[in-house]
Amino acid sequence: MKSNDSGMRVNGSRLLEDLEKMKEKTETPGKGVTRFSYGAMDREARDYLRECAEAIGLFVKTDPVGNLFFGFPEDKDKPVILAGSHIDTVQNGGWLDGIYGTLSVLEALRRIREEKAECGKTIQLVVFAEEEGSNFGSTLTGSKFLTGKYGTKDLDSLKNQEGVSLGEILAKEGYSPYDSVMLLDWRRIQGMLELHIEQGPILESHGVGLGIVDRIYGMKVNEFTLTGVGNHAGASPMKGRQDALAAAAAGILEVERCGRELGEEEGVATVGRIQVLPNGSNVIPGQATFTVEVRSANEESIHAIMEEILLRMEEICNKRNIRCHYREVAFSKPDSMNPRMVALLEKTATRMGEPYLIMNSGAVHDACMLAPFVPTGMIFVPSIGGRSHVPQEDTRPEDLIRGADYLLAALLQLADCK
Numbered sequence: 001m002k003s004n005d006s007g008m009r010v011n012g013s014r015l016l017e018d019l020e021k022m023k024e025k026t027e028t029p030g031k032g033v034t035r036f037s038y039g040a041m042d043r044e045a046r047d048y049l050r051e052c053a054e055a056i057g058l059f060v061k062t063d064p065v066g067n068l069f070f071g072f073p074e075d076k077d078k079p080v081i082l083a084g085s086h087i088d089t090v091q092n093g094g095w096l097d098g099i100y101g102t103l104s105v106l107e108a109l110r111r112i113r114e115e116k117a118e119c120g121k122t123i124q125l126v127v128f129a130e131e132e133g134s135n136f137g138s139t140l141t142g143s144k145f146l147t148g149k150y151g152t153k154d155l156d157s158l159k160n161q162e163g164v165s166l167g168e169i170l171a172k173e174g175y176s177p178y179d180s181v182m183l184l185d186w187r188r189i190q191g192m193l194e195l196h197i198e199q200g201p202i203l204e205s206h207g208v209g210l211g212i213v214d215r216i217y218g219m220k221v222n223e224f225t226l227t228g229v230g231n232h233a234g235a236s237p238m239k240g241r242q243d244a245l246a247a248a249a250a251g252i253l254e255v256e257r258c259g260r261e262l263g264e265e266e267g268v269a270t271v272g273r274i275q276v277l278p279n280g281s282n283v284i285p286g287q288a289t290f291t292v293e294v295r296s297a298n299e300e301s302i303h304a305i306m307e308e309i310l311l312r313m314e315e316i317c318n319k320r321n322i323r324c325h326y327r328e329v330a331f332s333k334p335d336s337m338n339p340r341m342v343a344l345l346e347k348t349a350t351r352m353g354e355p356y357l358i359m360n361s362g363a364v365h366d367a368c369m370l371a372p373f374v375p376t377g378m379i380f381v382p383s384i385g386g387r388s389h390v391p392q393e394d395t396r397p398e399d400l401i402r403g404a405d406y407l408l409a410a411l412l413q414l415a416d417c418k
Contacts, residue, residue, distance in 0.1 A: 228244035
């Protein structure tokens, strides 16, 4: 068997072929990848992963909220190194977000099996459910259940846009009833790695092929509902109107200003979704509902920006005689990656002769949920043009293969493979 130091590598063409096959599992062919958790394309993707895993003799386990685990059945008593990502996407999203890290770990397990590597610890692929929050507006759902941040009550409180709860969807899809047994055994798990496309421009702008994350931004999401008075668009004078959409438009501009004024070059504020009722061209909108998302590497900054947004939103609504209601949808704290894990990744890159960059992640990832419980590391590869969550999302094939090779080398180190 080739040792880690002598250069075990992934089968690059096989990895790229897997990615191309997953690219086709979308609800929106030709318009980006749309693959929501618990939907038809999610089921197809899961079936494909199972087939690949079973072909090399891996066990497959699904927990009550849809998190998937793959591993070597003969290693059931060994300490565990987790590695993985997610397979769900945003609406009309990219073809690499999440699935790249998932398939790279699968390819690493294939190579370990093919080379008959002997490892002191076992490597397990974990596929986190509902990472994007596209169904329920709450990101990192699967990893929040695994770490105990979410529990039984959240099965009812998390609802999609049609008002259907997560618990109802899980029951309909035939998942096992939820219980606390699904929580991970942290005594056995000794490390976690996640490989991901950067989703930003930093690596490409520096001409570097690998990023080692040392901190992941935190995020807070509030949903605002502004209620005015709907009326006929032609018969209602401009004076005295209580236009919910006009108030929302003024508020959305203030969200942008707060991000620019208070973000201190790292904090960001975004309105990404808006719904208008009754949404007719000849009706004054009576209600507007929209999300406000604030991210930063500093938790105090997240709260300060959101508090200022709340104040400005209330001021706008008071002036326009509009009722304002808001609720918190999701919150995750900023998290640092484990210093020893960062050091191991640096040594691995140096040994491989690969230039790298130590960097923050503006996007949240499941790794940040596991970081307080287990030594966690995160690896980035460049995104062309810094684009992500859009159909134009892409990464050069050589960078995809480089990242997977690097992940394999790090996993072999972590698992004490010979």
